[in-house]
Amino acid sequence: MQIPADSFLGRTLGNINRLRTRRRHKGDSDPSSSSSDDGSGSDDPRRSNRNSEPAPNGQQSRSRHRGHGKTLIKPIAPKPYDGSPDARAFTRFVTEGTAYVLDGNVKKNRRVFVLSYYLTGRAYDFYTQKIAMSFDTVELQEFFDKLFDYCFPINYRTEVRKKLERTYQNNRPVMAYVHEIEELFNLLGTIDERQRVEKLWDGLKPSIQGRLYRDHLHPDRSSWDDI
Structure with a gap:
């Protein structure tokens, strides 16, 4: 893995x-807990027919009341x-x-x-x-x-790391460059804050780096948010 x-x-x-745990905590039953051959799953047409039968008036009103919080959209x-x-x-x-x-x-x-x-x-x-x-x-x-x-590929993370090393702002807007390296960081994981800041700084255009220096920012001291 x-x-x-x-x-x-x-x-x-x-x-x-x-997600599965949260569903159980909210009171939703896990369909896997029932036997696969007892006909009680949500894909059993016999259950659908039973559920469609009219209920006594009192039960109908209670059912409508309980159903207000349920999701009514079809799974996508x-x-x-x-x-x-x-x-x-x-x-x-x-x-x-x-x-x-x-x-x-x-x-x-x-x-x-x-x-x-x-x-x-x-x-x-x-x-x-x-x-x-x-x-x-x-x-x-x-x-x-x-x-x-x-x-x-088995060397997928190595290839992502190489792509990160080759990624620079060039002629793109700063935010486009930031978005790309953040996506690569997320794919790699286990990259500390200082390494992220250094990559952000090193990939910026020299003219932008110059302005950052004039604003008393530095890749060894400043945070990602400051830059």
């Missing part, structure tokens, strides 16, 4: 379990992921895919299978070769971890 826990992607993967399907080594696309699939199966109350042993419908290219190759035969035993966290390892 090559994803640093303190990187943006690592924190995103870590949030999967915290994730954008398909094609297996390209693009951290932004992968992170989007992780966050959108997780929200989709949890908000849709998909049973735990079917979540990975449901997400397979939104895999294409190399990502779907991974599913058919490594996951399909045992999809019902694979946790979301494990699925995303293995998908990353399959689709991204």
